[in-house]
Amino acid sequence: MSFTSIAFLVFLPVVWAAYWGLRRREWQNLLLVCASYVFYGWWDERFCILMLTSSLVDYWLGLALGPLSPDSDRQETGSAVSGRRRLLLGMSLACNLGLLGVFKYFGFFVDSFQASAAFLGWSPGGVTLEIILPVGISFYTFQTLSYTIDVYRGRLVPTRNLVDYLAFVSFFPQLVAGPIERASRLLPQFQQSRCWERDAIGAGLRQMLWGLFKKVVIADTLAGPVAAGFASPETTGGPRLMVVTVLFAYQIYCDFSGYSDIAIGTARLFGITLMRNFAYPYFSQSIVEFWQRWHISLSTWFRDYVYIVIGGNRGGRVQTWRNAILTFLVSGLWHGAAWRFVAWGGLHGVSLVALPRPTAKVQIDQPGGARLVPHLAVLLRMILVFSLVCAFWVFFRANSLADAWLILTVMATQLHDVQAFRELLLEYQAGGPLFEITHLLIVFVVVEWLGRHKAHPLEIPGWPQPVRWSIYAALGWFVVEYSGRGESSPFIYFQF
Amino acid sequence: MPLTQRARTTAEWLVTVACVLLVLETCTRMFSSVPESVIERDEVVGVRFKRSLDRHRYDAESDRVVPLQTNSQGFRDDEWIRSKPSGVRRIAVFGDSFIAANAIPRQKILVSRLEHHLERLDGSRVEVMNFGVGGSSTGQQLVAYRNLASKFNPDAVIICFGTSSDLTDNSEELSNNPILRCRIGDDGELEPIEVTASRRRGSQILNRYSRFYDWQKFIINRFVKRLRRGVQPLELRQRVYDANLDPRFQRAWQLTARILEQFQAETSQDGVALFVVSIPDAAQIHRDQFARLEEQAGAASRMEADFPDTRLATICERAGIPHLSLSGPFRSAAPDRDSRSLSQRLFLKGAGHFNEAGHELAAEAISDWLHGLVPTKP
Numbered sequence: 001m002s003f004t005s006i007a008f009l010v011f012l013p014v015v016w017a018a019y020w021g022l023r024r025r026e027w028q029n030l031l032l033v034c035a036s037y038v039f040y041g042w043w044d045e046r047f048c049i050l051m052l053t054s055s056l057v058d059y060w061l062g063l064a065l066g067p068l069s070p071d072s073d074r075q076e077t078g079s080a081v082s083g084r085r086r087l088l089l090g091m092s093l094a095c096n097l098g099l100l101g102v103f104k105y106f107g108f109f110v111d112s113f114q115a116s117a118a119f120l121g122w123s124p125g126g127v128t129l130e131i132i133l134p135v136g137i138s139f140y141t142f143q144t145l146s147y148t149i150d151v152y153r154g155r156l157v158p159t160r161n162l163v164d165y166l167a168f169v170s171f172f173p174q175l176v177a178g179p180i181e182r183a184s185r186l187l188p189q190f191q192q193s194r195c196w197e198r199d200a201i202g203a204g205l206r207q208m209l210w211g212l213f214k215k216v217v218i219a220d221t222l223a224g225p226v227a228a229g230f231a232s233p234e235t236t237g238g239p240r241l242m243v244v245t246v247l248f249a250y251q252i253y254c255d256f257s258g259y260s261d262i263a264i265g266t267a268r269l270f271g272i273t274l275m276r277n278f279a280y281p282y283f284s285q286s287i288v289e290f291w292q293r294w295h296i297s298l299s300t301w302f303r304d305y306v307y308i309v310i311g312g313n314r315g316g317r318v319q320t321w322r323n324a325i326l327t328f329l330v331s332g333l334w335h336g337a338a339w340r341f342v343a344w345g346g347l348h349g350v351s352l353v354a355l356p357r358p359t360a361k362v363q364i365d366q367p368g369g370a371r372l373v374p375h376l377a378v379l380l381r382m383i384l385v386f387s388l389v390c391a392f393w394v395f396f397r398a399n400s401l402a403d404a405w406l407i408l409t410v411m412a413t414q415l416h417d418v419q420a421f422r423e424l425l426l427e428y429q430a431g432g433p434l435f436e437i438t439h440l441l442i443v444f445v446v447v448e449w450l451g452r453h454k455a456h457p458l459e460i461p462g463w464p465q466p467v468r469w470s471i472y473a474a475l476g477w478f479v480v481e482y483s484g485r486g487e488s489s490p491f492i493y494f495q496f
Numbered sequence: 497m498p499l500t501q502r503a504r505t506t507a508e509w510l511v512t513v514a515c516v517l518l519v520l521e522t523c524t525r526m527f528s529s530v531p532e533s534v535i536e537r538d539e540v541v542g543v544r545f546k547r548s549l550d551r552h553r554y555d556a557e558s559d560r561v562v563p564l565q566t567n568s569q570g571f572r573d574d575e576w577i578r579s580k581p582s583g584v585r586r587i588a589v590f591g592d593s594f595i596a597a598n599a600i601p602r603q604k605i606l607v608s609r610l611e612h613h614l615e616r617l618d619g620s621r622v623e624v625m626n627f628g629v630g631g632s633s634t635g636q637q638l639v640a641y642r643n644l645a646s647k648f649n650p651d652a653v654i655i656c657f658g659t660s661s662d663l664t665d666n667s668e669e670l671s672n673n674p675i676l677r678c679r680i681g682d683d684g685e686l687e688p689i690e691v692t693a694s695r696r697r698g699s700q701i702l703n704r705y706s707r708f709y710d711w712q713k714f715i716i717n718r719f720v721k722r723l724r725r726g727v728q729p730l731e732l733r734q735r736v737y738d739a740n741l742d743p744r745f746q747r748a749w750q751l752t753a754r755i756l757e758q759f760q761a762e763t764s765q766d767g768v769a770l771f772v773v774s775i776p777d778a779a780q781i782h783r784d785q786f787a788r789l790e791e792q793a794g795a796a797s798r799m800e801a802d803f804p805d806t807r808l809a810t811i812c813e814r815a816g817i818p819h820l821s822l823s824g825p826f827r828s829a830a831p832d833r834d835s836r837s838l839s840q841r842l843f844l845k846g847a848g849h850f851n852e853a854g855h856e857l858a859a860e861a862i863s864d865w866l867h868g869l870v871p872t873k874p
Binding site for chain 1: 512518524715
């Protein structure tokens with residue numbers, strides 16, 4: 001069930017009304033579990049079996065790990081205990097990563113193995129499995145993994161309440177595309193009573209509206225030209241490919257951050273607070289800052305559970321760089337079972353270590369500084385980082401590594417094509433789709449810039465009521481109007 | 497809450513509502529892709545175009561800009577002169593959007609081509625009057641004949657009955673379009689179902705001045721259609737092909753028969769010849785589309801492409817009304833009967849209203865059938 005579907009439009013109010021009609025926390029959690037499984041099973045009921053299996057395995061392993069954790073009351077020491085703890089953690093890792101390996105990476109590993117064998121002059125028999133990639137598997141496996149790892153580390157007491165745990169894993173607003181929540185942050189919210197807060201409901205609805213606007217009006221409008229441009233890069237031409245790449249940068253940003261906003265807003269309707277996932281990443285002044293603003297839940301997950309585990313910055317400079325690049329390579333692989341995603345991750349990793357780091361600590365609530373009109377140096381840095389990120393997005397969006405390389409080559413070698421630029425200008429002046437898209441993006445960037453000191457630009461509860469409601473009405477109008485214009489494209493991150 | 501505080505809150509909310517409506521109206525006028533409605537409803541003819549229009553509109557179905565001119569009576573035709581010139585035969589053609597044909601330039605639509613072919617065949621002047629309006633039902637067409645068309649002294653009336661929509665449009669059980677309809681009273685007589693005066697007046701005012709009013713109607717209709725399609729993939733109107741008659745459809749056929757009998761009675765009294773032509777839906781012509789309907793209808797249904805034409809033919813025979821089904825000529829013109837075959841397409845985008853070839857084919861078929869049948873009234 002997608003957030004922009006009619007089914008969700010019916011599903012959400014029914015679940016919400018039933019939720020607040022139940023006074024007791026336990027019943028509310030049970031309702032959320034049932035609703036979440038209905039939500040997830042709407043794609044394919046078999047996915048629910050997979051998620052339930054993964055959840056139950058980690059639940060029982062968490063319970064088994066609990067008495068063995070460093071902070072437990074039973075202070076058994078010795079290698080036997082350590083061995084058992086590592087065995088249990090290993091089982092959790094094997095189960096979760098095994099699920100990912102089978103459902104997401106099996107084909108990739110087989111293809112890569114066969115390609116390598118062919119390179120060496122050997123042709124082993126092909127093994128193919130017709131497997132559907134379950135929606136959201138990359139997200140909820142990481143979420144359950146964070147639970148067992150935190151229990152292992154003694155940072156979390158395992159819960160004995162299965163319903164609470166299942167609610168934490170399957171909570172439908174963030175189930176299929178994040179934010180990837182930490183158990184230490186989300187699980188306690190299911191273990192406590194939630195209060196009805198009118199302000200929180202209002203805030204949640206505002207964030208949902210903003211998310212819907214980004215997804216339906218901007219991301220879906222950009223999807224068509226982006227798909228057309230990337231479908232045949234050899235005939236598209238350098239200048240148009242540049243434009244299409246920028247469009248993709250905003251398509252993926254509005255699509256994914258829009259989803260996150262809808263997820264966070266929806267969660268607030270139920271009295272649950274999810275973590276912020278995007279903080280105006282395209283106003284970053286360095287790649288380091290970009291990764292503190294883009295898909296924050298994933299980047300912090302990889303920092304805490306991969307980068308730090310493999311050594312972090314505890315060794316020398318070279319080891320730090322190695323650890324960072326490795327982490328980004330794995331992050332790239334998480335995004336998709338294809339070498340172009342690994343390349344994308346690797347490029348970010350290399351640029352992170354190679355480019356100058358910011359001298360001051362990144363101020364997450366002040367992207368681009370405090371000034372309304374940024375300093376020229378700040379503006380140039382933002383443009384440079386955005387350009388670099390766009391170039392890396394080519395690998396993310398292209399159909400293959402070869403296509404990505406072709407696109408970059410065409411862009412680099414056809415910058416002098418004045419005729420192509422002129423054609424684009426004529427297309428803009430003719431008032432066609434390019435005109436509409438350009439103005440839409442300009443307005444969007446300006447609105448984001450003006451609202452960048454808040455979690456999202458629609459956080460305007462203090463504004464005069466007529467102005468606030470006029471803005472809500474206008475945004476709602478655009479969402480409804482654009483939802484009828486052609487087919488809605490699926491959320492990009494559903495494929496991960 | 498003290499009175500002043502309450503008054504202030506109320507005033508604030510009134511200002512808010514006014515601002516919101518203003519913003520919505522502005523957004524609709526500036527950015528909406530939903531075309532402005534050109535139809536208005538009244539009690540004289542039930543439904544007509546806005547009068548004396550002269551504009552160009554982008555039509556999404558034909559993907560082009562089409563001129564739309566209407567006369568002072570609110571129909572897509574030249575100005576009509578009340579007194580019929582001598583030696584001219586007048587034919588009033590009633591129908592819905594297939595006859596109004598907003599997607600096609602006027603000189604290429606069925607009505608204009610029919611006039612051309614009849615003049616060629618009969619060798620005398622023929623004036624074909626276009627009373628087609630989108631969403632018009634047979635009941636409305638009866639009212640339009642009675643209150644308007646009859647005053648122009650036609651020699652013949654042709655009712656173009658769209659098998660895919662006119663039956664459901666006639667019935668208040670099958671369609672919730674707020675259009676003028678009829679029902680069969682307890683005495684067996686047809687009686688109109690009146691829309692209340694205030695609702696009519698309010699609707700007319702909003703229709704005329706508010707683009708947002710049009711827009712929200714369009715959006716709500718689209719939403720309800722999508723919702724219904726999610727629950728029941730086969731649209732209600734497409735159940736017209738189900739030979740296992742739903743009682744509501746049975747009653748709709750009875751009502752349609754009654755309306756056509758009344759039409760025959762009134763036109764006969766006026767000395768006007770009445771004809772009925774079945775306008776086929778694309779699904780009746782293309783096997784691939786009808787197969788999809790059969791799949792959506794399920795095993796419990798008995799879908800037959802010719803079922804509505806057969807029912808209509810029986811009704812017309814009983815009422816003594818000459819009837820022509822265009823399904824035959826259309827199927828002959830598209831022998832592959834596959835909507836994906838571009839060279840044989842007779843409908844816009846293979847599925848909607850007639851394209852220019854469809855209009856031409858329909859006009860030829862009707863003129864060949866009518867040739868010699870239309871008398872001249874003294």
